[in-house]
Amino acid sequence: MQIISNFTSSQDNFLDGRQRWASKSALEANNSVIMPNGFRAFCVSEGKWYKLSTSNPKNFATYTWTEDISAVDAELQSITQQDMDALFEDEEEQNP
Secondary structure, three states, rough: OOOEOEOOOOOOOOOHHHEOOOOOOHHHHOOOOOOOOOOOOEOOOOOOEEEEEEEOOOOOHHHHHEEEOOOOOOOHHHOHHHHHHHHHHHHHOOOO
């Protein structure tokens, strides 16, 4: 990852160790690591990010994890086959 022309980082770990979990079931079984509302965690076995919803971060029984689909992913999922066909039609018209 290059941030500025004179600075690169080859970091393999998350900045916050609480972000990486082996699985969603391990994440949901957590009863020792306090996380704030809105916290995002990555589950390796699922290969997905999850977002925490809680009214009381100190009460693990209030933790609810839902799959976190970023704005980019949501936009990509909303693209239809009709959108893709129209895109290629535009390219064909520009490059006969």
